[in-house]
Amino acid sequence: MFAFLFKTLFRLFALLPLGMLHSLGALLGRLTYAASAQYAARTRENLRLAGMTAGEVEYRNVLSATIAEAGKGITELAWVWGRPYDDVVGKVRECVGLEHIVAAQARGKGIIFLTPHLGCFEISALYAAQRVPITALYRPPKLGWLEGVMRGGRERGQAKLAKADVGGVRLLYKALKRGEAIGLLPDQVPSRGEGEWVDFFGRPAYTMTLAGRLAESSDATVLIAYSERLPHGEGYVIHVEPLLLDFSAPVPQQVNAALERTIRACPAQYLWSYNRYKIPRDVQPPVARSED
Numbered sequence: 259m260f261a262f263l264f265k266t267l268f269r270l271f272a273l274l275p276l277g278m279l280h281s282l283g284a285l286l287g288r289l290t291y292a293a294s295a296q297y298a299a300r301t302r303e304n305l306r307l308a309g310m311t312a313g314e315v316e317y318r319n320v321l322s323a324t325i326a327e328a329g330k331g332i333t334e335l336a337w338v339w340g341r342p343y344d345d346v347v348g349k350v351r352e353c354v355g356l357e358h359i360v361a362a363q364a365r366g367k368g369i370i371f372l373t374p375h376l377g378c379f380e381i382s383a384l385y386a387a388q389r390v391p392i393t394a395l396y397r398p399p400k401l402g403w404l405e406g407v408m409r410g411g412r413e414r415g416q417a418k419l420a421k422a423d424v425g426g427v428r429l430l431y432k433a434l435k436r437g438e439a440i441g442l443l444p445d446q447v448p449s450r451g452e453g454e455w456v457d458f459f460g461r462p463a464y465t466m467t468l469a470g471r472l473a474e475s476s477d478a479t480v481l482i483a484y485s486e487r488l489p490h491g492e493g494y495v496i497h498v499e500p501l502l503l504d505f506s507a508p509v510p511q512q513v514n515a516a517l518e519r520t521i522r523a524c525p526a527q528y529l530w531s532y533n534r535y536k537i538p539r540d541v542q543p544p545v546a547r548s549e550d
Contacts, residue, residue, distance in 0.1 A: 261403040268407065271333065272340025276349065277491025279333040287329020297531055301325065304530040308459035310522065323526035330487060331378065331529065338380045339411020347415070350385050351488065355481075355498030362479035363390060368434035369479050370472055372444040372501065374517050375529035376484040378494055380412070383441045385496055386483070387415030393433040394441035395468075397422045422449075427468065434476040442469055444513050447536055455544040456510040459518060462544035463535050470509030482520050487527060497523070 271279065291298045305324065311317040338346055353359075362369045371386060373379045383394050394412065396419050398405050413419055420426035430440045445458070448466040456465040473480050480501040485494045501516050503509055521528045537543050 261401075264404075265407065268336050269340060271336035274337070275491060276334065276337050276493075279337050280330045280487070280491045283330035283333035284326035285329065286332060287325045287327070290329065291325045300533060301328075301531040304532075304534065305525075307461060308530075310459075310525045320526050324528065324530050327487065327527045328529060328531055334378060334487075335380065335411070338378065338384070339407065343384070343414045346381065347385050347388055349493040350381065350485070350496055351493045353385070353496045353498065355483075355496075358479075358481055358498050358500050359386070359389060362481065365479055366437045367477045367479060368437050369439035369481060370434070370469060370476075371439060371441045372469060372480065372482045372513065372517075373441060373484060374445045374482075374520065375443065375532050376521055376524060377487055377527045378485040379443070381494055382483050382485045382496060383412070383417050384415060385485070386439060386441070387417035390439045391416040391418075391433070391436075392439040392441055393418050393420050393429055395420050395422050395426055395430060395443075397446075430472060431476070434472060434478050440472070440478075442466070444469055445517055445532075445534060447534065447538055450538055450540045453538075453541075454510055456508070456514050458514045458534060461535055463514070464538055464541060465510040465514055467510055469513055470503065470505070473503055473509070474505050482516055484520060484524070486524055 291301065301324065302321065305321055306317060311320055359369070369390065371382070371392070373382045383392055386392050394417065398421060399408060409419060420429040433440050444466060446466070447464055448468070452468060453464045453466050455462045457463070458465065469480070472478065480503060481498050482501050483496060483498045485496045487494060499520070501513070503512055
């Protein structure tokens with residue numbers, strides 16, 4: 259019954275204008291922040307310790323904005339997954355750095371899109387799927403009935419999904435070998451054996467090694483991409499930048515440094531509530547730094 263009600267509400271919400279959904283999302287974000295002390299504390303801590311803001315006034319302003327933006331990220335899912343594909347990608351008003359995608363296609367070595375939890379990351383792969391086949395790595399939701407909704411919203415255009423397991427990684431390798439694109443969330447906490455402890459905004463974060471392994475083995479072009487929400491539901495601007503990796507140096511460090519630069523360009527739309535610094539099950543915690 260709950261699944262039926264959810265899907266019904268989801269379809270109804272998809273009919274609403276994006277601006278209205280964003281307004282509802284901003285309210286939802288503030289209600290969630292007020293209702294969950296743990297959620298609120300993590301959001302405040304992650305933002306403050308990132309050293310993103312110059313002073314207390316700026317910190318408060320960015321905190322207020324990010325609380326609202328997190329809520330928008332929830333309510334806009336109904337629109338992004340539920341509206342016709344052409345309507346969704348038509349809301350992308352501009353792609354800054356489109357020439358990097360064109361150049362990568364011309365190389366023919368495949369493309370690795372690294373898309374952090376910044377802005378409307380759901381729309382980035384759908385937009386790319388207009389131009390190139392793209393396989394995005396994903397974790398199935400804990401609620402089995404929700405997977406159909408997720409796949410229906412994400413697998414459109416030339417986009418398809420690969421589960422975050424050994425079989426899914428093989429699909430990524432095969433896609434790059436064919437000269438296609440793949441999509442990864444580089445700031446998602448990986449499972450045991452799939453990451454290493456690397457600083458992210460000055461704090462140890464268990465960071466995926468998969469992106470570096472794929473890039474080195476395939477010689478694919480690595481691009482960082484994110485979708486910035488415009489105000490009042492006006493749409494999105496996608497930003498794309500190349501990431502040139504030096505494989506003689508630790509790649510996860512280079513990826514995290516690049517993500518930090520990207521997030522600093524749009525800090526209010528980063529998902530600071532995400533538990534980025536958690537210790538995954540069966541993973542040894544980072545070695546404490548010695549004080550000089």
